[in-house]
Amino acid sequence: MDSGGRLLEDVGAAGGRPMSVRGLDITLLDQIMGYPTHTILRRDLQAVLLDHVARVGIPVEFGHRAVAIELDESGRGVALFENGERIRPDLLIGADGRMNSVARSFVAGDNRPIYQGFVNWIGVAQGKDALVNEIGIQDYWGPGHRFGCVAIRSDLVYWAAAQARPLPGKEAATNLHKEVMDLFAGWSGPVARLIDATPGHSIQRIAVHDLEPLKTRSRANVLLVGDAAHAPLPTSGQGACQALEDAWHLARCLEGNGGCLDEALLRFASVRRPKTAKLAEQGRVFARGLFTTDPEACRIRDERAKASDAVRDAHAMAEGWSQGLPMGACTDQSPVDGAGSLYRL
Numbered sequence: 341m342d343s344g345g346r347l348l349e350d351v352g353a354a355g356g357r358p359m360s361v362r363g364l365d366i367t368l369l370d371q372i373m374g375y376p377t378h379t380i381l382r383r384d385l386q387a388v389l390l391d392h393v394a395r396v397g398i399p400v401e402f403g404h405r406a407v408a409i410e411l412d413e414s415g416r417g418v419a420l421f422e423n424g425e426r427i428r429p430d431l432l433i434g435a436d437g438r439m440n441s442v443a444r445s446f447v448a449g450d451n452r453p454i455y456q457g458f459v460n461w462i463g464v465a466q467g468k469d470a471l472v473n474e475i476g477i478q479d480y481w482g483p484g485h486r487f488g489c490v491a492i493r494s495d496l497v498y499w500a501a502a503q504a505r506p507l508p509g510k511e512a513a514t515n516l517h518k519e520v521m522d523l524f525a526g527w528s529g530p531v532a533r534l535i536d537a538t539p540g541h542s543i544q545r546i547a548v549h550d551l552e553p554l555k556t557r558s559r560a561n562v563l564l565v566g567d568a569a570h571a572p573l574p575t576s577g578q579g580a581c582q583a584l585e586d587a588w589h590l591a592r593c594l595e596g597n598g599g600c601l602d603e604a605l606l607r608f609a610s611v612r613r614p615k616t617a618k619l620a621e622q623g624r625v626f627a628r629g630l631f632t633t634d635p636e637a638c639r640i641r642d643e644r645a646k647a648s649d650a651v652r653d654a655h656a657m658a659e660g661w662s663q664g665l666p667m668g669a670c671t672d673q674s675p676v677d678g679a680g681s682l683y684r685l
């Protein structure tokens with residue numbers, strides 16, 4: 341088995357396999373993509389990735405907060421850290437996230453994430469017994485509100501709640517557990533049960549921002565990847581996926597460039613820009629529909645969702661997500677009979 345196969349196996353062992361639910365035909369999606377869908381907590385994915393990095397002898401140093409990037413006299417980027425250390429690598433990859441990226445400030449001279457009118461609360465529910473009946477991905481909508489949850493096992497479920505609201509002030513929220521419980525207490529399905537089974541200290545509240553597409557991804561030998569470069573809204577469901585795709589494409593651009601870094605970085609930007617810009621736009625469009633508080637707009641949105649065709653949706657998702665990626669070995673694209681067509685509201 342090659343290293344990619346072993347990585348997939350380890351992700352599979354640390355995560356779950358969601359099944360199809362009404363409105364989301366994962367079996368068909370997997371068939372079209374040629375790869376299985378896995379659900380995994382961020383901390384577990386990071387542990388798997390770190391383990392693979394260690395196995396090939398790549399050192400990782402923690403506790404280094406970058407404070408600036410400067411050009412040296414030869415025009416190469418040097419990263420300066422809070423602890424006084426500095427590095428001057430051949431390629432400096434800026435993967436420092438969406439909100440206050442030192443690398444984006446250096447590359448694009450721009451560091452203004454845009455608030456998109458809603459906040460998220462995120463948490464991981466851990467039950468003594470089953471919290472959900474189905475190991476699946478469920479989405480519940482109300483006017484200006486959303487609750488989405490992903491079961492890894494029936495007793496381990498991660499969730500994101502959302503509400504449309506003006507940009508919160510800087511004051512720290514006092515009791516996030518109560519805040520989110522009060523907002524979603526009367527909701528159907530497992531919503532209240534999941535919030536209840538989540539330790540309050542682990543709930544985070546995020547004022548959700550995204551970025552306008554950047555005109556440039558690199559300056560000198562400094563390259564932006566992941567949220568530092570594109571940061572689509574959570575409603576795209578694609579931020580982390582696109583960060584991982586950046587890594588995959590970067591490796592290929594570097595391998596195939598004959599040693600010229602400038603060319604590799606230009607090629608990387610031209611490959612990545614269209615897909616990430618499109619997903620960012622789709623995330624905004626979906627968010628506008630989801631977080632509307634207008635009753636008539638909500639009614640139309642819900643009717644459309646109920647009438648949606650899960651087979652067509654799976655093909656559309658696969659077409660968008662697979663762009664620029666090799667499809668897997670299993671490429672049977674025939675529709676699956678009996679696919680559901682209703683989102684849970």
Ligand SMILES: Cc1cc2nc3c(=O)[nH]c(=O)nc-3n(C[C@H](O)[C@H](O)[C@H](O)COP(=O)(O)OP(=O)(O)OC[C@H]3O[C@@H](n4cnc5c(N)ncnc54)[C@H](O)[C@@H]3O)c2cc1C
Pocket residue numbers: 404405406407435436437438440441442460461462500546565566567568571572573574577578579580581582583
């Ligand atoms: C509610 C919610 C739901 C989401 N759902 C999905 C989903 O379903 N699917 C999906 O694909 N994506 C989803 N995302 C998006 C996903 O979380 C991000 O796109 C992803 O984490 C981006 O990865 P990244 O490594 O680029 O940035 P980050 O995960 O933000 O990592 C950046 C890292 O850089 C470090 N850092 C920052 N500044 C510095 C500095 N100055 N010096 C040193 N280190 C620094 C940070 O500590 C952090 O470790 C969701 C996001 C939210 C908020």
